Amino acid sequence: MTSQDHLPPTRAEKRQAKRIKRFDNPWMNPKLIWGAALLLGIIAMGIIGRFVWDPDLVFTGSSMLRLPPVGFENLRGQAGSMANPLGTDGGGRDVLALIIIGAPNTLFVGLLASLIGMSIGIFLGFSAGFLGGRTDDIIRVSADVMITIPPLLILVVFQSAFGDVSLTMMALLIAGFVWQSPTRLIRAQVLSMKQSGYVQMAQLSGASTSHIMFREMMPNLVPYLFGSFIASVTTSIVTAVGLEVLGLGPQRIPTLGRTIYEAINAGALIQNLWWWWGIPTLLLAIIFIGLLLINLGLDEVSNPRLRRLS
Amino acid sequence: MKLGRLLLATSAVALAATAALAQDVARENTVIFDLDRTIQDPENFNWMTPGTKRMHGAHQTMWEPLFILNYGTGEVDPWLATGFESNADSTEFTISLRDGVEWSDGEAFNADDVIFTTDIALTNEDISSREASTIKAQVASVEKIDDLTVKFTLNDPNPRFIVENFGVRIFGSFLIMPEHVWAGQDPATFAFNPPIGTGPYTFTSAASNRAIWDRNDDWWGAKTGFMDLPAPARVVFVETGGEESRAQLMAANQLDAAQNVTIGTFEAIQAQNPNVIAWYADYPYAAADPCARQLEINTTVAPWDNANMRKAVANIIDRTQIVNVAYEGTTAASQTMFAQYGSMSPFIDAVVEAGYGLPARADVAAGQALIEAEGWSKDGDFYTKDGETLSVQIHVNSASTEYTRTIDVIVEQLQRAGIDARAVPVENGVFWGEVLPFGAYEMSYSWLSCGSVNEPWASMGRYTVADVVPVGERSPGFNNTARWDGPAAESYSAIMEDIAARPLGDAEIPGLVAEAYAHLDAEMPFIPLVQAAKLLPMNETYWTGWPTADNYYNHPFFWWNHTHQIIHNLEPAGN
Numbered sequence: 001m002t003s004q005d006h007l008p009p010t011r012a013e014k015r016q017a018k019r020i021k022r023f024d025n026p027w028m029n030p031k032l033i034w035g036a037a038l039l040l041g042i043i044a045m046g047i048i049g050r051f052v053w054d055p056d057l058v059f060t061g062s063s064m065l066r067l068p069p070v071g072f073e074n075l076r077g078q079a080g081s082m083a084n085p086l087g088t089d090g091g092g093r094d095v096l097a098l099i100i101i102g103a104p105n106t107l108f109v110g111l112l113a114s115l116i117g118m119s120i121g122i123f124l125g126f127s128a129g130f131l132g133g134r135t136d137d138i139i140r141v142s143a144d145v146m147i148t149i150p151p152l153l154i155l156v157v158f159q160s161a162f163g164d165v166s167l168t169m170m171a172l173l174i175a176g177f178v179w180q181s182p183t184r185l186i187r188a189q190v191l192s193m194k195q196s197g198y199v200q201m202a203q204l205s206g207a208s209t210s211h212i213m214f215r216e217m218m219p220n221l222v223p224y225l226f227g228s229f230i231a232s233v234t235t236s237i238v239t240a241v242g243l244e245v246l247g248l249g250p251q252r253i254p255t256l257g258r259t260i261y262e263a264i265n266a267g268a269l270i271q272n273l274w275w276w277w278g279i280p281t282l283l284l285a286i287i288f289i290g291l292l293l294i295n296l297g298l299d300e301v302s303n304p305r306l307r308r309l310s
Numbered sequence: 311m312k313l314g315r316l317l318l319a320t321s322a323v324a325l326a327a328t329a330a331l332a333q334d335v336a337r338e339n340t341v342i343f344d345l346d347r348t349i350q351d352p353e354n355f356n357w358m359t360p361g362t363k364r365m366h367g368a369h370q371t372m373w374e375p376l377f378i379l380n381y382g383t384g385e386v387d388p389w390l391a392t393g394f395e396s397n398a399d400s401t402e403f404t405i406s407l408r409d410g411v412e413w414s415d416g417e418a419f420n421a422d423d424v425i426f427t428t429d430i431a432l433t434n435e436d437i438s439s440r441e442a443s444t445i446k447a448q449v450a451s452v453e454k455i456d457d458l459t460v461k462f463t464l465n466d467p468n469p470r471f472i473v474e475n476f477g478v479r480i481f482g483s484f485l486i487m488p489e490h491v492w493a494g495q496d497p498a499t500f501a502f503n504p505p506i507g508t509g510p511y512t513f514t515s516a517a518s519n520r521a522i523w524d525r526n527d528d529w530w531g532a533k534t535g536f537m538d539l540p541a542p543a544r545v546v547f548v549e550t551g552g553e554e555s556r557a558q559l560m561a562a563n564q565l566d567a568a569q570n571v572t573i574g575t576f577e578a579i580q581a582q583n584p585n586v587i588a589w590y591a592d593y594p595y596a597a598a599d600p601c602a603r604q605l606e607i608n609t610t611v612a613p614w615d616n617a618n619m620r621k622a623v624a625n626i627i628d629r630t631q632i633v634n635v636a637y638e639g640t641t642a643a644s645q646t647m648f649a650q651y652g653s654m655s656p657f658i659d660a661v662v663e664a665g666y667g668l669p670a671r672a673d674v675a676a677g678q679a680l681i682e683a684e685g686w687s688k689d690g691d692f693y694t695k696d697g698e699t700l701s702v703q704i705h706v707n708s709a710s711t712e713y714t715r716t717i718d719v720i721v722e723q724l725q726r727a728g729i730d731a732r733a734v735p736v737e738n739g740v741f742w743g744e745v746l747p748f749g750a751y752e753m754s755y756s757w758l759s760c761g762s763v764n765e766p767w768a769s770m771g772r773y774t775v776a777d778v779v780p781v782g783e784r785s786p787g788f789n790n791t792a793r794w795d796g797p798a799a800e801s802y803s804a805i806m807e808d809i810a811a812r813p814l815g816d817a818e819i820p821g822l823v824a825e826a827y828a829h830l831d832a833e834m835p836f837i838p839l840v841q842a843a844k845l846l847p848m849n850e851t852y853w854t855g856w857p858t859a860d861n862y863y864n865h866p867f868f869w870w871n872h873t874h875q876i877i878h879n880l881e882p883a884g885n
Contacts, residue, residue, distance in 0.1 A: 059725075060718040061635040066574055075578060090574065091715055092635055164703070164732045247708065251733045252721060266711045267553040267575035270561060270582070 032297025038290030046104030057094035087275040102254040110237035112171035117178030125186025151177035159248040223302030339543040347738035352516035355505035358437040370873035372507035375483040376476040382862040410534035426489035436498035440787035519549040594640035599842035601760035620834035625677030636716040643670040653764040660820035666831040701730035705754040708735035749781040774803035794835035802829040
């Protein structure tokens with residue numbers, strides 16, 4: 001695909017050169033950047049927000065009830081004010097404070113759950129793929145069995161038994177249900193990689209199992225791992241929000257899902273308190289779009305055929 | 311909007327299901343009531359055992375009470391009975407039953423049924439409903455004078471015997487069961503399915519989320535001229551879930567009477583459906599509920615077994631904020647444990663004059679001083695002692711926004727004062743079936759001193775030492791679930807025995823109430839919070855004749871046993 005003679009480069013060749021240069025660093029693709037920017041924006045909002053806004057406004061009774069955002073009126077004809085720029089909910093909680101504290105919390109649960117889930121998945125996936133035999137059988141079968149169990153069902157039971165749970169506890173519970181897919185994916189990659197020359201060479205030269213697994217094979221799996229990680233963050237957040245919307249998450253710690261639960265429970269739709277459920281829903285949408293973009297971006301990193309011509 | 315659609319779609323599915331079941335009865339002939347809980351055992355109609363056995367329509371349509379207390383007039387209206395007489399010291403009550411009453415299978419209802427059912431309550435150790443426990447505690451013996459006359463002999467004088475047990479004073483009454491069906495059955499395990507009753511409706515079907523009752527056109531009341539047949543051909547009780555679905559169903563005319571909603575939701579329903587009314591035509595819309603709200607405390611669990619710690623919590627709670635945030639100003643802070651009805655004011659005044667009235671606002675510093683005096687010191691946000699953080703879990707029934715929001719407010723107040731409080735929401739059935747009666751909580755939100763509407767004993771008598779049982783055992787009739795015991799509780803119980811024996815209206819009772827209240831104030835086995843108000847939307851699209859302040863034939867709490875009156879008063883609106 002490179003030019004064979006010494007003529008000055010044609011237009012197509014220039015474009016080709018540009019493209020190659022551009023993909024010198026596949027990590028710098030716009031999808032990845034945009035996705036990361038959205039998520040970092042949410043994190044930044046959580047960090048900066050805590051300094052410029054009063055986080056105590058997330059608690060019941062801290063402001064007047066059902067105030068609309070600035071520039072709107074509620075059913076009673078009250079206008080929004082700068083004291084609560086995004087309005088308040090039916091319990092007098094400030095919506096801006098709710099999202100400043102709640103959105104990072106939602107993200108935190110997703111990240112922590114999939115970090116733990118991925119670590120389990122990497123360990124089990126490598127063990128299964130590399131060691132084979134009985135170990136592989138046990139891990140494969142248990143992952144296959146776990147994959148068929150709908151996590152929400154089990155988690156609903158768990159959470160109702162625990163009553164009030166902390167964010168970390170919730171992340172731990174969810175982590176128990178997001179390790180299967182990474183395990184299978186990594187096992188499959190390891191199995192194919194095991195046949196490749198460099199692994200066999202390493203084996204012949206007497207490298208230890210852990211050296212081969214984590215020093216030789218792992219770096220080649222990084223794009224897959226990232227992709228898998230982002231996918232499980234998405235799954236974890238969906239699960240967490242699902243539980244919260246059912247009212248089963250932490251009780252006093254604000255999360256986006258819990259805010260939506262309270263809105264539904266208190267009749268926010270019929271009262272047209274759109275800011276109460278709408279703003280958290282929008283934030284969730286932003287988180288998911290961010291994760292999707294990162295996932296697409298990582299796909300391009302690991303699969304060069306997806307890279308578009310500019 | 312996505313959520314809105316989802317909710318509407320869900321409601322539509324629920325409605326389609328209801329519609330499919332109700333296909334043989336037109337909507338305009340059906341009255342649909344809201345049920346605020348899951349029917350845990352829809353195949354079981356043994357009301358003497360725990361569970362949702364009555365408020366899903368059974369005691370509103372199928373089982374009738376002997377009398378009904380009319381909250382408007384204060385009179386006890388006769389229903390299955392025609393009247394009663396008592397002896398001078400209120401130890402013997404003779405009830406006359408109505409002639410011509412029949413069970414829906416055609417058998418006559420008579421004194422044998424009353425005696426049979428009372429005997430079950432007196433002799434069976436395993437049944438546990440509040441009404442059966444009360445009969446057991448009060449009645450020494452029951453005898454048949456003739457087919458329509460029954461005489462009850464009591465252990466102690468009780469001038470309130472009829473209204474308390476047979477008069478639907480609060481929620482239910484001691485329901486009479488048919489001897490010809492129950493005879494030979496074990497009352498603790500009998501499922502009574504199919505159920506029968508004397509009421510104008512018979513059981514058609516039930517699932518965990520709804521129960522359907524159809525009119526019995528052969529009802530005894532119409533035949534004897536006691537009353538006309540009620541207008542609705544079918545009565546449905548359907549579990550609606552949260553406030554949003556309740557409101558949407560109401561706005562869409564798929565519900566005729568809904569459970570409590572917040573005032574904002576009610577205004578929104580009215581804006582969409584002008585046919586929806588409430589007790590008052592204008593603000594505050596809500597009807598006063600005789601069950602004042604309180605924070606229940608399990609006095610056996612440390613550190614809340616210490617009266618000073620309970621008093622500290624009482625000081626930290628700001629009732630005005632609860633009124634403003636959880637009730638949006640539609641109710642008032644409680645001064646005492648009693649419902650603030652006019653008929654209760656002599657007793658409330660006596661307590662307040664004696665200096666035991668509760669403040670409307672908090673005194674956090676005084677509360678914190680009490681906690682510190684018990685050896686707790688503030689470490690960061692919370693109090694700690696011997697490395698342990700001062701914390702409390704408050705169980706709350708998740709069936710209504712009113713309940714959860716009140717506890718949210720209290721949790722914030724306690725948190726700010728240095729107590730790591732947490733709300734534990736529980737489903738309605740679990741809350742009443744497993745948490746409250748067995749003392750499986752530290753604190754919880756409820757109304758277990760409910761009872762008094764015109765005299766003090768019904769409420770105060772629920773906290774005597776006679777009803778103390780260990781945690782894990784069922785409190786008899788939800789009495790003294792606080793498990794309040796000790797010298798103060800014993801002195802209190804002694805005064806209660808004195809009050810119980812006195813006739814209604816005895817001039818010394820207010821003084822005795824104040825004397826007894828000194829113990830409640832010192833020990834705080836529960837913390838009275840606010841008066842209760844129920845904002846119940848009622849829909850006039852298909853039915854008129856709902857109870858309102860202007861049409862006060864009785865109160866509007868349609869999960870009570872008096873709902874027979876409501877159903878008899880309903881008239882088709884002609885839509």
